[in-house]
Amino acid sequence: MKAMIVHNPGPILTHALAFTDLPIPEPRAGEVLIKIAVCGVCRTDLHVAEGDLPPHRSPVVPGHEAVGIVARLGAGAKGLLKEGDRVGVAWLHATCGVCAYCQRGAENLCTTPRFTGYDEHGGYTEYLTAPADFVYPLPASVSSVQLAPLLCAGIIGYRALRRSDVQPGQRLGLYGFGASAHIVIQIARYWGCEVYVATRGDRHRQLATALGAVWVGEANETPPEKLHAAIIFAPAGELVPVALAALDRGGTLALAGIYMTDVPTMNYAAHLFQERNLRSVTANTRQDGRELLQLAAAIPLHTHTEEFPLEQANEALRRLRHDQIQGAAVLRVADG
Ligand SMILES: [Zn+2]
Ligand SMILES: [Zn+2]
Structure with a gap:
C-alpha cells in the first residue's frame, strides 16, 4: 500500500x-x-x-x-x-x-x-x-x-472548550483560528456565547467573522471586553500573558496545544491574581x-x-x- x-x-x-x-x-x-x-x-x-x-x-x-x-x-x-x-x-x-x-x-x-x-x-x-x-x-x-x-x-477543541469552563451566554476568546478554532466557534455559538477572535492572517479573520465572531483582531490584540474564558490554539507561549491579561476576574484560560514555545515571565498581579485560572489540555x-x-x-x-x-x-x-x-x-x- x-x-x-x-x-x-x-x-x-x-x-x-x-x-x-x-x-x-x-x-x-x-x-x-x-x-x-x-x-x-x-x-x-x-x-x-x-x-x-x-x-x-x-x-x-x-x-x-x-x-x-x-x-x-x-x-x-x-x-x-x-x-x-x-x-x-x-x-x-x-x-x-x-x-x-x-x-x-x-x-x-x-x-x-x-x-x-x-x-x-x-x-x-x-x-x-x-x-x-x-x-x-x-x-x-x-x-x-x-x-x-x-x-x-474537533475533539481537542471540544475538550479545550470544556477545560475553559465557558458557560452558555458568556464571552469566549479564541487565540489563533485554524482547524480547531473554526469548529469550537460553532459549538460556542450554539451555546449562545459571544466569541472574540485574535489571530494573524486576513483570511483567518474573515472566516472568523463569517462564522459569527463579534470581534476579530490581530494575534496579540486585546478584545474590547473582559473575557469569561479563553483558549489559545496557536503554539505561541508569548500569548499566555496576553490572554491572561484579557480575562475577567475568575476567568479561565485553556491551552489547547500539545506543543507550545516557552511561556515568558509573568507578573502575578497583571496575569494571575483575582483568581484567574490557567489550564493545559492533554x-x-x-x-x-x-x-x-x-x-x-x-x-x-x-x-x-x-x-x-x-x-x-x-x-x-x-x-x-x-x-x-x-x-x-x-x-x-x-x-x-
Ligand atoms: Zn491532532
Ligand atoms: Zn493508563
Whole structure:
C-alpha cells in the first residue's frame, strides 16, 4: 500500500515526508483493519514531521484523523464493529486501562498511552489497524471529508472548550483560528456565547467573522471586553500573558496545544491574581470524542476543508506551516 512516512524529522521544507510502499498490516487480537478514505492534516503531524515532538517510532506514518471502512476484524473484535462500518481513528490509539488515571476516568492522562501516527502508524496511507474499542462509529449524516477534522481538531477543541469552563451566554476568546478554532466557534455559538477572535492572517479573520465572531483582531490584540474564558490554539507561549491579561476576574484560560514555545515571565498581579485560572489540555478521553461527534450531528457542525491527494501531503503540511490553510486540510486516499 502507498504511504507517506516521516523518516528524518526536520523543517518540512527540507525534510519532506517520503512516498513509499508498505505491506498492508494484519489486525491483531481486538483490532480492526480499516481501509482509509480520507485523513485530516493536524498541526501535531507537523510537530511530528519537524521533530518538535521527539520521535517515538521511526519511520512512522503520521495522521490521526482517519476516516474509513472496517475491512476486517481481528480475533475478539466481533460485537463492537462489523465489516463495512464507517469509522474514525483519532490521536488516542490506546491506553493501558489499569493505571490510576485510567481507573478514575482520566484516560487522557494515562502514563503509557499510545498515539496514532506517533507510536503507531497513522492515516497517511491506505490501511491502518486500531483497537476496536478506540475506534469511533461515525454519524451517517456527515460526509467523510467533513468528519476527518473533527477527529482531532474537533475533539481537542471540544475538550479545550470544556477545560475553559465557558458557560452558555458568556464571552469566549479564541487565540489563533485554524482547524480547531473554526469548529469550537460553532459549538460556542450554539451555546449562545459571544466569541472574540485574535489571530494573524486576513483570511483567518474573515472566516472568523463569517462564522459569527463579534470581534476579530490581530494575534496579540486585546478584545474590547473582559473575557469569561479563553483558549489559545496557536503554539505561541508569548500569548499566555496576553490572554491572561484579557480575562475577567475568575476567568479561565485553556491551552489547547500539545506543543507550545516557552511561556515568558509573568507578573502575578497583571496575569494571575483575582483568581484567574490557567489550564493545559492533554489529549482527550473517548467520552470527549463521543460527545463531540454527537454535537457534530446535532448542531450540525460544518468544517471548512481543503482537499489534497495523499501524494501531496508535503504540500498540505507546508501550507499549514505557513498558515495558508483555510479551516482544515484533508488528504484524499480513496473514494468514500
Ligand atoms: Zn493508563
Ligand atoms: Zn491532532
